[in-house]
Amino acid sequence: MFLCRLDELPDGDARGFDPARTGQDTVLVVRQGERVVGWRDACPHHGGTPMAWRKDAYLNTARDRIVCAAHGAQFDIATGVCTLGPCLGQRLQRVELVVDDNNIHIRET
Template identity: 50%
Template sequence: MPELIKLCALADIAEGTARGFAPEGGARDTMFVVRKDGQLHGYRNSCPHIPGAAMAWRKDAYLSHDGEYIVCAGHGARFAIGDGQCLFGACLGQSLTPVELTVKAGSIWASSQDSPPR
């Protein structure tokens, strides 16, 4: 059974923002969490157009200017926050890889099975 990995306190991600994490250690964020409309959405930090390519152009910059979409900085693809579906760009019809999240005791946790291998 996969264990849970603590990412941060729920209060550390404000409504309408995103934050990247490297739960397995290392300098590069391998997953990110978006808080939108009171819900949390977790995804691997990897664009389906070029697997392994980081989504953000700088630390925690995963969202469009208006906060309505997740954007790949590499080629501008836009993804729905709720389900990770590509709505515009080179990977149209593909999706981001979801990360299962749990909220308990005021903290956000990710399943270790969703964490990329070291």
């Protein structure tokens, strides 16, 4: 499933997507150079609460951790493991992505 073009997601940024067209972002994608990582937009600590405090606001000010706006938990971008907060050691659910010809897609299973 197509999400966006790689050049539409600035390096060091994150963006939410609504691939099921539910009216709420359910997938977040973080770009670090040519690498993109996808996660389900749901905090493991608080029953699947969306992570962003506003549209596409997923990262801390240093842009090196994903942050849950509900309670400030921080997650490693590469592994999804909680490194700070009430869900320490828990992890985000990975969404497998494919970058093909500058297009970011969710891997079809």
